[in-house]
Amino acid sequence: MVHYGDRIKQIRKARGMSQADLANPLGLTVQRISQIEREKSPGIKIDQWRVIAETLRVSLGDLLGDDSDNLSLSA
DSSP states (O other): OOOHHHHHHHHHHTTTHHHHHHHHHHTTTTHHHHHHHHHOOOOOOOOHHHHHHHTTTTTTHHHHOOGGGOOEEEE
16 A cells, blocks of 8 residues: 555656655645655645645546556656
């Protein structure tokens, strides 16, 4: 099972994005993105999940789902 932090990091790296690339559209710091990826960040709001998914170009379901075999990184 892939946890959401691992999934975010996996997708971000597959997209060739830095933590700063993900942090900027959210108005967050790189440190906060690091916390999210390490799952040390409570209180992620649904609108932030939507922006993360949009920025990574995946559906919210793909981002939060636990079936990594079905994760499509194309697009």
